[in-house]
Amino acid sequence: MKIRPVINANATLTVLGGSLMPPPVIEAMAAAARHFVDLPELYVEVGEQLAALTRNESACVTAGAAAAITLVVASCIGEPAQSFPVDAEVVMFASQRNGYDYSARITGARIVEVGPSVAELEAAIARRPACVLWFAGAHYADGALPIEEVIRVANGVPVIVDAAAQIPPVSSLWHFTTDLGADAVIFSGGKGLRGPQATGLVLGRSWLIDRCRRHASPNQEIGRGLKVGKEELLGLLAAVEWTLAQNEPALLAGYERSVDLWLDALQPRPGITAYRGYPSEAGQPHSRCIIRHPDRQTLIDALWNGDPRISVGTFGVAPDEIALNPQTLEPGQDRVVLDALLRLVG
Structure with a gap:
């Protein structure tokens, strides 16, 4: 080659391939590759373990952080029986629009832009959108309200945090959800967690994560093409365990x-x-x-x-x-x- x-x-x-997997992750993936399993059962079991490790209500593994956005937005729109695409709104700060918008728009949802104004956000929330999608990171901070303010104003509309690259610190795994009250947070499995590159992690409220699983492969729903295999499931679990032990x-x-x-x-x-x-x-x-x-x-x-x-x-x-x-x-x-x-x- x-x-x-x-x-x-x-x-x-x-x-560049994300990050390099430590030996326990590679070993977990190799072990998974040697066995057939009940994949939906493994999906739930790994999620329960990840939730316990990260101090969250629930968790699920996805085929990358971009896939997680699609599954979470679909889950905020409705149950898996919902046909897609649909007419729904996802609220974002104009300054945070980025190349991952497509992961939300693939559901048919329209992006509604707001500025860094409580009044603008309140007006958007009053229309009862599917969710608010907020991007974490210093490069997304200008032109957006702080996440604490977004959660306060949301008034029951789910707040989703994309924190794909926000590890370290490892406390990000529970900071946005358990500490601050966001409904879900999304991470890349193949960045700071040093898990399989083709994985993502959703942590948050049980009702939302349950829907994510039902929208996802192997179910014949919007996430059917966003497949997670047994190797990725056990690899990401090993990566989170390894990260927390550092x-x-x-x-x-x-x-x-x-x-x-x-x-x-x-x-x-x-x-x-x-x-x-x-x-x-x-x-x-x-x-x-x-x-x-x-x-x-x-x-x-x-x-x-x-x-x-x-x-x-x-x-x-x-x-x-x-x-x-x-x-x-x-x-x-x-x-x-x-x-x-x-x-x-x-």
Whole structure:
């Protein structure tokens, strides 16, 4: 095979494969692959275990976070007997419109935009939409009301939080739902949780999760094509168990040491500027090393075409900057990234 592996100093991007699965996840998936099971029964059992682990009423595994949006919106619209597409409304802040709108609109729902105004949100809620869809992350905060205010104003309309990349912190697993009162929260299974890339996780109220399961494969409903296999079910369960067992403060401290390594070596270099960017591009509680370079694209291309192939970030930085993210690196790869940069910047 001619495909070259990538050292990922960018982020938990789907285009790069999300994240790397730790051994317990791989082992759980391999074990699942060796047996036939009653899949609907396993679906429920894994959900119950995930709910208990994450301090939520209920949980279900989906075929990615985008699939979770479709299933949750469909569940807010109605029972699985409902025909799709339908005429329903999903309220979103105009500033949070993004490429994942399609996951909601595939149900037939119309996106109703509001601004960062309680009055606008109240007017939209008065029309009794199917739900409010709110995106977590620092890059979605401008132009939107805080989630606490959205939940307060919702008045019985379900509030759904997309927090696909909001781990760390691991407390996000219960913060939006159990602590704040959102009806459901969605995570990518293949980002900070380091589970199978083709998984997502919905946590929240039992009535909503029950509907998600009934809308999902193997049922002949809107989610039939969004299939989750036994390998993904057990793999994501193992990933959540593994994540909860980690020492998160030590993990975050390790990220900061990588950023310190880069800054100590790059700040003295003439012709470039290196500084600490905090939080991460998704608002996670760790730094990135931001590098300003007069010919950014040449540097990006040289890293990508080099040996080893290295991907760096461009999201959330200026047009002449790149970002080095420690979250997706294996031990020792921070030094490999630094050595490659030093060869290029002199």
